[in-house]
Structures are given as structure tokens and as C-alpha cells.
Amino acid sequence: MAGTPLNTAKENERTLNFWERLYLPEIFKGLGWSASKIWKEPLYTFQYPEEQWYPPDSYRGRPVLVEEDGKARCVSCDLCARACPPMAISMEAQEIDGPKEREPVWFEINMLRCIYCGFCEEVCPEEAIVMSKEYDLTFQDREEAIFGLERLLVSKDHLTDRLNYLKAQKNPEFSADWDYQASNNRHSMRDTGFLATLAAEAAGNGSGAEASSSSDTVAG
Numbered sequence: 703m704a705g706t707p708l709n710t711a712k713e714n715e716r717t718l719n720f721w722e723r724l725y726l727p728e729i730f731k732g733l734g735w736s737a738s739k740i741w742k743e744p745l746y747t748f749q750y751p752e753e754q755w756y757p758p759d760s761y762r763g764r765p766v767l768v769e770e771d772g773k774a775r776c777v778s779c780d781l782c783a784r785a786c787p788p789m790a791i792s793m794e795a796q797e798i799d800g801p802k803e804r805e806p807v808w809f810e811i812n813m814l815r816c817i818y819c820g821f822c823e824e825v826c827p828e829e830a831i832v833m834s835k836e837y838d839l840t841f842q843d844r845e846e847a848i849f850g851l852e853r854l855l856v857s858k859d860h861l862t863d864r865l866n867y868l869k870a871q872k873n874p875e876f877s878a879d880w881d882y883q884a885s886n887n888r889h890s891m892r893d894t895g896f897l898a899t900l901a902a903e904a905a906g907n908g909s910g911a912e913a914s915s916s917s918d919t920v921a922g
């Protein structure tokens with residue numbers, strides 16, 4: 703059985719006149735208002751993907767690895783993987799000859815997990831992983847969303863905006879000590895003569911035997 707229609711009109715509610723009850727004049731009035739905005743207002747939209755937005759340097763797009771002199775700056779210390787909240791980063795390290803001592807055999811970021819927080823960039827001691835300006839990522843399947851070294855490595859020359867931004871932002875906070883220098887990218891005591899200095903100091907203090915035994919331990 704059909705219900706009784708309820709009249710919900712308020713006591714002092716304005717009644718619509720004939721033209722208003724037709725609705726059409728109001729619709730055309732609305733269309734006219736929109737059309738006037740099309741010509742008068744500045745354009746806020748893009749014809750994406752033909753037109754693309756160029757983000758500011760502070761923008762956090764997909765994380766990338768900095769490539770310098772044909773190699774990754776990364777020393778595979780694992781700090782970024784530890785700091786990453788959704789555990790999107792994984793890697794395997796290998797020892798190499800040279801001042802860096804370590805580099806990644808493979809390095810992966812799962813872009814489906816990445817939340818673009820920038821923590822990896824913040825903790826990296828080498829400025830080896832930074833946030834790029836890339837934001838339009840699309841994948842056909844889940845496997846495609848796992849970026850390996852070949853897709854993560856981006857030449858330092860293409861990241862100057864972000865590297866300069868980090869320099870400007872981080873230096874005031876951590877003093878000039880933060881400034882990235884290639885000579886700082888060495889975690890080895892092999893080339894620095896550090897052990898020899900230690901041994902010489904210890905010999906000067908009359909405890910050469912202890913120093914040489916400790917240097918043997920480290921070098922071994």
C-alpha cells in the first residue's frame with residue numbers, strides 16, 4: 703500500500719514562481735555563470751598527460767639513487783631500508799676494492815609500498831638517495847612496480863635542483879658539516895693511513911705493542 707506523501711514545507715518557506723517551477727531558466731542561468739568564468743578566470747587545469755606540472759624543488763616525487771661518475775653513490779649501509787616505514791627498500795651489499803669498500807649488488811624499491819615520506823633521503827649519510835620530481839608512475843602489474851638499480855639510478859646532473867635544495871635546507875640545520883663532498887664518501891680505513899697514525903701515536907705513548915695488535919684485528 704502506498705504511503706501518505708508528507709508535506710515537509712516550512713511555514714515561512716518561499717513559494718516558487720511559474721518560471722522557477724519550470725527549472726529550465728535557472729539551468730541556463732547556471733550555465734551562463736559557468737561560461738562567464740571560462741573566459742574571465744585564469745586556467746587552473748592541465749591537459750594531462752600532454753601538459754605536465756613541473757613541481758618545485760621541495761616536492762617529494764619518487765625516490766631515486768644518485769649516480770656519480772657512472773656509479774651509484776650508495777655504499778649499501780642499509781640505513782634507508784631501516785628508516786623506511788612501509789619497508790619498501792631492500793638491497794644486498796658486496797665488498798669492493800677502493801675507498802667506498804661497499805656497494806649494492808642489487809637495490810630495490812617497491813613503488814607500490816612507497817609513501818613518498820622522504821625518510822630514506824633524510825637518513826642517507828651519502829646523499830645517495832633523493833626524492834625526484836617524478837610523480838606519474840603507472841604499472842601494468844605488481845612486478846613492474848619493483849624498481850631495480852637500472853631504473854633507480856639517475857645521473858647527478860639531472861638532480862641538481864634537489865641536491866641544491868637539500869644543501870640549502872640541511873646546512874642551516876646541521877651546520878656546514880652536512881655539505882656533501884666526494885672525499886667524505888669513504889668508510890674505509892685502508893686508504894686513510896688511520897691505522898698507521900694510531901700505531902705512531904701509540905708508539906709515542908709507549909704502548910706500541912697494544913696498537914699493533916689492535917690494528918691487526920681491524921685490518922684482518
Ligand code: SF4
Nearest residue numbers: 786816817819820822
Ligand atoms: S620515500 Fe619513504 S616510503 Fe618511500 S622508499 Fe623512502 S623511506 Fe620508504
Ligand code: SF4
Nearest residue numbers: 776777779780782826
Ligand atoms: S642510506 Fe644511502 S648509502 Fe645507505 S643504503 Fe641507503 S641509499 Fe645507500
